[in-house]
Amino acid sequence: MTANTPIISLRNVYKFYGQLTALNDVSLDIYPGEKVVIIGPSGSGKSTLLRSINRLETVDLGKIVVDGVDVNDPATNINKVRQDLGMVFQNFNLFPHKNVLENLTLAPTKLRGMSQEAANLLAVELLKKVDISDKAAAYPSRLSGGQQQRVAIARALAMSPKIMLFDEPTSALDPEMIGEVLDVMVNLAREGMTMVCVTHEMGFAREVADRIIFMDKGEILEEGGPEHFFANPSHPRLQKFLQQIL
């Protein structure tokens, strides 16, 4: 499952918002092909942690290395790093002025130098994969939340990323649409994609996670495989959290 070198490595990372410590001495290694799920109460710093991996948040102390590149080094071209890091947001953030196909082809044509035809073919392929082929010409405002999120996943995949980051991808969805998005994510996991996912979907965590990480107040309090994690949670705050959520 894992190679010896981590593809993402965080070392003693701190992030402060005024008095608040959003990340408190976080260290974490994620290996190629690994699926890591981050859980925790709201305000625990899990989204901040995820967003610091592609520098949507800059950290105040510590080191983050992605695929051998120090993301906070001023000499690093962060745009290049981000091209290999797919990100999926809670609110989808599709480009409303572009139709579904254009949402997928914009980045590959402008950033990878792909021809429009090649990008269209790729996009059609990806839309098939997320099971939404019939909506290629639709504008995002015509899609349901679940459809928008599946398009957003396909948009990220169009850059052929090495890692996919998911920031609460189902939290803004109506309950009946959560399943269709999780199905896409499960399939992606089976294909061997390296995934880091902040979520409240415990069923998903149990099914696909190699490792679950519990955060509270900016700290990683517990991590482990799903069997251990749900059966014998050792930290009292995790026990309490699981009681509330399950």
Place this chain on the structure above:
Amino acid sequence: MENPSQQHIRIEVSDGASIPDPKDRRIVTAWSISIFGAITSLILLCLLKSDPFWNMLQFVSDGVIVTFQVTIFSILLAIPIGMVTGLGRLSQVRAINLVASTYVEVIRGIPLLVQLFFIYYGLGRFFGVGGIPAAVIAMSFCYGAYMGEVFRAGISAINKGQAEAARSLGFNQSQTMRLVIMPQAWRTILPPIGNEFIAMLKDTSLVSILAVADIMRRGTEYAGQYFNYFEAFTLVALVYLIITLILSKGVSIMEARLNYYDR
């Protein structure tokens, strides 16, 4: 779906003509009453009292072209000035931000008429600026400042998530602005720019003082010759009103068209 960036936002900065509501399908509206009234009055006056009204209308019509010339040149200059100013006001770099903000503060604090005199008579002492160039320079710098606010508001109305999505795909800041933010911002920016255009067209009447032969100037000239001020300014008012009403309808149609991706 509840994405705030997709909500319809309307920005009104200056006192431009109010835009008719494009969704109002009724026949009797403030707009239709005004346009019908203005055109009928103009036609009736020209038919029933062709001297002076018909003669005046012919005399003033040259001025319409000059008014449009000044307005169009000024808006074409004011839009890039406004865009640079708006982006400057949004810049994180303090020096750029200060330059843009100071420009807006200074220009907004000086009446347009004073700016016109300053450029025509004041700078004219050193450079010799013609009436129309002076008018265009003053109008475009003045409206550029107002338009900077339109751009700033239009750009900051776009949801932060749009920039984050673009950046996370690997677009740099200027690509994000050009490919993702501005195409969406135009939709909120264009109607108020249309509005500014109308406001500007009315304000060009001020340049008649600089011997620019616009509608207002032609009306004044005619009135001065035949001493029929009441008739002359009735006609001038009707001409301005008809032009601005037609333009405001145009802006309203444009505004409706720009919402194509919400439907």
